[in-house]
Amino acid sequence: MTAATEPTLAASSKPPRLPAFLHGLAMGGFVDGIVLHQLLQWHHMVSDTGDYPLNSVAGLEGNTVGDGFFHTATWLILVTAMALTVRAWQRRELAPPWRSHIGLLLAGWGVFNVVEGLIDHQILGIHHVRDDLGGPIGWDIGFLIFGALLIVVGLAMERSGAKVAQQHNAEQAS
Numbered sequence: 001m002t003a004a005t006e007p008t009l010a011a012s013s014k015p016p017r018l019p020a021f022l023h024g025l026a027m028g029g030f031v032d033g034i035v036l037h038q039l040l041q042w043h044h045m046v047s048d049t050g051d052y053p054l055n056s057v058a059g060l061e062g063n064t065v066g067d068g069f070f071h072t073a074t075w076l077i078l079v080t081a082m083a084l085t086v087r088a089w090q091r092r093e094l095a096p097p098w099r100s101h102i103g104l105l106l107a108g109w110g111v112f113n114v115v116e117g118l119i120d121h122q123i124l125g126i127h128h129v130r131d132d133l134g135g136p137i138g139w140d141i142g143f144l145i146f147g148a149l150l151i152v153v154g155l156a157m158e159r160s161g162a163k164v165a166q167q168h169n170a171e172q173a174s
Contacts, residue, residue: 015096015165016088017104017158022081024108024154028147029074031109032116036129037067043131045070045120054131097165103157106150113147 036042045066046052052062088095096104121128121140128135129143 015094015100016084017096017100019081019084019088020096020101020104021108021111022077022084024105024110025112026074026078026081026108027105028109028112028116029070029077032112033067033071033074037070041132042129043127046126047131048125048127048135097161099164100158100161103154103159103161106154107158108154110147110150110152110154113143113150117144117147 037044041054044052044054044060044063047054047059047063051059052066053059054063095101117129117140120126121143128137129139130136133139
């Protein structure tokens with residue numbers, strides 16, 4: 001590779017934010033799907049529709065298919081995040097500071113919880129956090145509050161990491 005064909009440092013001194021956010025969104029989906037759907041078996045994707053009861057084989061089969069579509073969508077978000085990360089590396093864009101990266105992961109996870117909690121639990125009512133207990137609203141509200149806390153903490157971490165990076169860049173330039 002000659003100097004003329006080597007990639008140069010991207011003109012932007014700000015690291016990309018979308019890859020870490022999407023990784024967090026996918027992480028939220030996988031934590032929900034693996035922990036709540038599979039390990040704890042509190043609910044499945046369509047467990048509160050009435051068409052797929054958790055206490056029948058046919059109901060569990062329908063819920064397994066629904067969970068599979070959910071995991072496929074989550075996996076596609078992860079693949080997109082990885083592709084954007086590799087693309088940023090190839091363009092030699094700066095990597096974010098760890099604090100910013102972890103903050104964006106937490107914010108993405110929180111956005112997953114809030115969006116999924118509002119749409120699936122409240123608007124569509126296709127499942128609730130604890131369908132195994134009859135879907136008590138307290139668990140749904142707790143899920144939304146946890147998501148909002150993840151967003152607030154994540155964004156605060158991302159901002160503080162960005163400030164540290166700016167200070168470091170200013171010191172490097174002088």
